[in-house]
Amino acid sequence: MLGEIIMDENLTMFEKIWRKHIVSEPTNQPSILYIDLHLVHEVTSPQAFESLRLNKREVRRPDLTIATIDHNITTDDTRTQVIKDEIARKQVETIRENCKENDIELFDVWDNEQGIVHVIGPEQGYTQPGMTIVCGDSHTSTHGAFGALAFGIGTSEVEHVLATQTLRQRKPKTLKVDFKGTLAKGVTAKDMILKLIGQIGTAGGTGYVIEYSGEVIQDLSMEGRMTICNMSIEGGARAGMIAPDKITFDWMKGRNKVPKGKEWDKSVKEWKQLKTDNKAKFDSYIELNCDNLEPYVSWGTNPSQVLPISGVIPSPDDFKEMLDAQSCQNALEYMGLNIGSKITDIKLDRVFIGSCTNARITDLRSAASIVEGKKVNNNVRAQVMPGSTLTKLQAEKEGIDKIFKSAGFEWRESGCSMCLGMNPDILSPKERCASTSNRNFEGRQGKDGRTHLVSPEMAAAAAIEGHFVDVRDWK
Numbered sequence: 319m320l321g322e323i324i325m326d327e328n329l330t331m332f333e334k335i336w337r338k339h340i341v342s343e344p345t346n347q348p349s350i351l352y353i354d355l356h357l358v359h360e361v362t363s364p365q366a367f368e369s370l371r372l373n374k375r376e377v378r379r380p381d382l383t384i385a386t387i388d389h390n391i392t393t394d395d396t397r398t399q400v401i402k403d404e405i406a407r408k409q410v411e412t413i414r415e416n417c418k419e420n421d422i423e424l425f426d427v428w429d430n431e432q433g434i435v436h437v438i439g440p441e442q443g444y445t446q447p448g449m450t451i452v453c454g455d456s457h458t459s460t461h462g463a464f465g466a467l468a469f470g471i472g473t474s475e476v477e478h479v480l481a482t483q484t485l486r487q488r489k490p491k492t493l494k495v496d497f498k499g500t501l502a503k504g505v506t507a508k509d510m511i512l513k514l515i516g517q518i519g520t521a522g523g524t525g526y527v528i529e530y531s532g533e534v535i536q537d538l539s540m541e542g543r544m545t546i547c548n549m550s551i552e553g554g555a556r557a558g559m560i561a562p563d564k565i566t567f568d569w570m571k572g573r574n575k576v577p578k579g580k581e582w583d584k585s586v587k588e589w590k591q592l593k594t595d596n597k598a599k600f601d602s603y604i605e606l607n608c609d610n611l612e613p614y615v616s617w618g619t620n621p622s623q624v625l626p627i628s629g630v631i632p633s634p635d636d637f638k639e640m641l642d643a644q645s646c647q648n649a650l651e652y653m654g655l656n657i658g659s660k661i662t663d664i665k666l667d668r669v670f671i672g673s674c675t676n677a678r679i680t681d682l683r684s685a686a687s688i689v690e691g692k693k694v695n696n697n698v699r700a701q702v703m704p705g706s707t708l709t710k711l712q713a714e715k716e717g718i719d720k721i722f723k724s725a726g727f728e729w730r731e732s733g734c735s736m737c738l739g740m741n742p743d744i745l746s747p748k749e750r751c752a753s754t755s756n757r758n759f760e761g762r763q764g765k766d767g768r769t770h771l772v773s774p775e776m777a778a779a780a781a782i783e784g785h786f787v788d789v790r791d792w793k
Contacts, residue, residue, distance in 0.1 A: 330599075349487055364409060380422045386433065392743065434673070463559075666784060701727060752770050
């Protein structure tokens with residue numbers, strides 16, 4: 319990282335990190351930021367590497383670049399075999415060649431360290447407070463849970479970072495979101511972020527970096543904080559951030575790539591300075607009280623079309639704006655839902671527990687606690703895809719795999735899997751799925767597939783009952 323942390327009584331956490339990483343500030347032009355960590359996967363990198371090759375440029379800092387294969391691979395026992403889809407196979411083969419040629423560390427399908435890019439970064443300690451982190455993937459915002467400035471970039475920007483270890487960026491505005499109160503049993507970080515997106519819409523955070531704070535955030539586990547930051551992009555934000563604290567440091571300590579011994583103590587001392595100063599001002603502010611927050615379920619075709627579990631499917635007439643009314647009408651038709659029907663009446667065909675949003679070890683533990691001693695509904699196909707191989711191995715060490723398998727879940731390998739329909743794990747047309755992922759756009763999980771976003775606990779309970787239920791009442 320560059321320089322020392324700026325000590326000023328009027329700076330937000332974002333501003334401290336931004337200032338620290340400025341290489342140049344051309345007049346009336348985007349700033350040039352130094353990038354501490356560049357994450358790469360097989361889908362958005364081939365063109366960037368090819369352009370480098372054509373322009374006879376080298377990767378400037380291969381030591382600050384790590385790669386994994388996660389989007390295209392299957393999660394069954396054929397993952398080490400030849401990929402049938404020609405495009406997917408080519409992308410996987412290409413990243414292997416590019417990483418070898420440029421001396422970049424690659425976590426391939428047979429490596430224990432392999433997994434979803436936004437799971438393995440924190441898991442192995444690459445992700446650290448105060449860093450600037452980028453990846454050709456929108457959910458890079460996940461890493462902001464550690465007090466890092468992390469955001470997704472496009473293919474041309476991937477090339478720019480590979481070649482220069484810098485990135486041109488216009489400074490975003492700042493938005494503070496305070497989560498007040500306490501969470502009821504069964505209500506999770508997933509419900510918090512779905513509630514927020516439901517309130518601000520998919521464009522409400524456009525142009526902002528969001529800093530999440532408040533007593534509910536402070537009480538969340540690191541996994542919960544990662545869920546919140548992961549879905550910041552679904553509200554239109556450039557990034558999401560949470561100040562590092564004791565929970566952060568305890569979670570990080572001892573991980574493979576974090577500092578050790580005296581360097582650890584020195585780093586923690588520095589990281590504690592990142593928090594927003596008392597007199598700092600934000601461009602916008604939102605406060606949400608969580609005392610009466612319910613589990614949330616998405617009913618439509620974007621992450622803002624959500625309702626509490628006690629809700630009923632809306633009518634286009636419920637919306638004042640014409641565009642919102644039309645969006646509702648289109649969503650109802652695509653999702654095959656009836657106006658006025660209860661969320662709890664929605665029957666399911668599939669359940670997917672996985673993705674970079676909710677496939678970490680605590681997510682799996684929570685879901686397993688719901689299904690233990692029970693059986694998956696006969697009309698439901700339920701699957702668990704751990705976020706990384708290390709997470710899978712840890713779950714198996716704890717016997718979590720046995721709980722799921724005994725209940726009738728499929729226990730699979732790590733990968734992005736059904737989150738995005740770029741591999742064999744997809745929905746059939748009009749199949750309805752309770753998913754712990756982050757997006758529910760038309761066709762996201764397969765052509766004409768119908769996706770409902772929920773927490774791992776809600777997904778697990780739905781798998782048992784065959785329809786959505788209020789997990790707060792679960793016995």
